[in-house]
Amino acid sequence: MEKNHTRVLLDNPYLLLTPGPLTTTASVKEAMLRDWCTWDSEYNGLVQHIRSRLVQLASRLEPDAYTVVPMQGSGTFSVEATVGSVVSQDGKIVVLVNGAYGQRIVQIARVLHVPVVAVDVGETSPISAAMLEETLDAHPDATHLAVVHCETTTGMLNPIAEVTLAAKRRGLTTIVDAMSSFGGIPLDMAELSIDFLISSSNKCIQGVPGFGFVIARREALEACKGRARSLSLDLFDQWETMEKQGGKWRFTSPTHVVRAFDQALIELEEEGGPEARHIRYSDNQRALVDGMAHLGFRTLLPPEQQSPFITAFHYPHASEVPDFAFPAFYEGLKRSGFVIYPGKISSADTFRIGSIGDVRQDDMQRLIAAVDQVLG
Numbered sequence: 001m002e003k004n005h006t007r008v009l010l011d012n013p014y015l016l017l018t019p020g021p022l023t024t025t026a027s028v029k030e031a032m033l034r035d036w037c038t039w040d041s042e043y044n045g046l047v048q049h050i051r052s053r054l055v056q057l058a059s060r061l062e063p064d065a066y067t068v069v070p071m072q073g074s075g076t077f078s079v080e081a082t083v084g085s086v087v088s089q090d091g092k093i094v095v096l097v098n099g100a101y102g103q104r105i106v107q108i109a110r111v112l113h114v115p116v117v118a119v120d121v122g123e124t125s126p127i128s129a130a131m132l133e134e135t136l137d138a139h140p141d142a143t144h145l146a147v148v149h150c151e152t153t154t155g156m157l158n159p160i161a162e163v164t165l166a167a168k169r170r171g172l173t174t175i176v177d178a179m180s181s182f183g184g185i186p187l188d189m190a191e192l193s194i195d196f197l198i199s200s201s202n203k204c205i206q207g208v209p210g211f212g213f214v215i216a217r218r219e220a221l222e223a224c225k226g227r228a229r230s231l232s233l234d235l236f237d238q239w240e241t242m243e244k245q246g247g248k249w250r251f252t253s254p255t256h257v258v259r260a261f262d263q264a265l266i267e268l269e270e271e272g273g274p275e276a277r278h279i280r281y282s283d284n285q286r287a288l289v290d291g292m293a294h295l296g297f298r299t300l301l302p303p304e305q306q307s308p309f310i311t312a313f314h315y316p317h318a319s320e321v322p323d324f325a326f327p328a329f330y331e332g333l334k335r336s337g338f339v340i341y342p343g344k345i346s347s348a349d350t351f352r353i354g355s356i357g358d359v360r361q362d363d364m365q366r367l368i369a370a371v372d373q374v375l376g
């Protein structure tokens with residue numbers, strides 16, 4: 001209840017049950033109450049410390065094999081920086097798609113004129129190693145694979161291990177958009193043969209929006225000099241400047257956001273790391289689904305495909321809630337202190353509720369009571 005008190009003091013009118021930006025702690029927000037010079041050694045040291053902690057989170061097996069490139073902008077900027085900087089002129093990227101974020105990678109490749117093979121399996125099927133093998137048989141000149149870990153469109157947790165390992169056996173460089181999962185689930189990039197993993201400040205690390213980061217196998221990144229199709233989104237240049245100048249960003253860095261992110265990393269560690277956070281998110285998600293099931297709501301995905309980060313629910317049947325309208329439902333919940341997310345798929349009417357951020361099971365229980373009340 002101490003926690004809710006802090007929320008009241010900060011005058012937050014609602015909890016964000018969205019997959020980022022999400023509800024952050026008061027201490028993360030407080031970390032932004034100071035101005036930092038972007039070229040000062042104290043600030044750059046903070047950036048270096050953040051980079052080394054991210055490497056530790058990404059691989060316990062081989063931390064020295066990895067390095068981190070933070071990039072200004074939202075998460076998509078980091079995805080674009082990666083696709084545009086790592087595939088060479090004669091390369092070809094295979095993207096296994098089952099939602100909007102996979103589709104976005106394809107779109108980025110097309111805009112940048114990077115040869116791309118898109119394999120779209122539809123929004124409610126997981127990707128698989130078998131479909132990758134089949135694609136590679138038809139496109140033996142493919143050099144890169146890109147997949148999304150948690151497809152935030154539906155909440156699907158893709159079985160990336162079988163896919164990245166299969167890609168590695170076929171000699172491909174692997175790129176994983178782990179935007180909405182990194183920090184909220186234990187993973188090891190070395191074990192999974194991931195060369196480039198992308199996430200951002202405002203998802204499971206629980207910072208505020210403002211930058212993304214790419215965790216890269218050092219050797220793979222070193223091969224990317226001069227490949228970029230953009231000046232500001234040149235991953236190699238951004239990395240080289242940061243390495244040579246001890247944590248200096250090439251262009252103005254989001255200093256307040258970086259300071260908040262440092263605090264968020266401290267709090268992730270205090271909580272017990274991705275293992276403990278994964279348990280809390282899973283508990284949140286279970287409380288959410290159980291409570292919603294009690295009110296008659298069905299999830300879009302079966303439990304074995306469902307991530308603990310965000311859940312898509314079908315609209316209620318007309319026989320249960322005769323005149324369900326999402327806008328009124330959304331406004332009612334917002335007035336009760338909860339912001340949820342509209343659906344993002346074409347094949348069914350859904351809405352989504354996030355279970356990440358500084359939220360707990362009791363928040364989910366209060367949400368269920370609010371849903372019950374709003375539906376009348």
Ligand SMILES: *Cc1c(COP(=O)(O)O)cnc(C)c1O
Binds near residue numbers: 020074075178
């Ligand atoms: C949030 C997210 C992104 C990036 O979205 P931005 O709006 O650019 O921050 C990319 N991929 C996935 C899977 C995401 O969840």
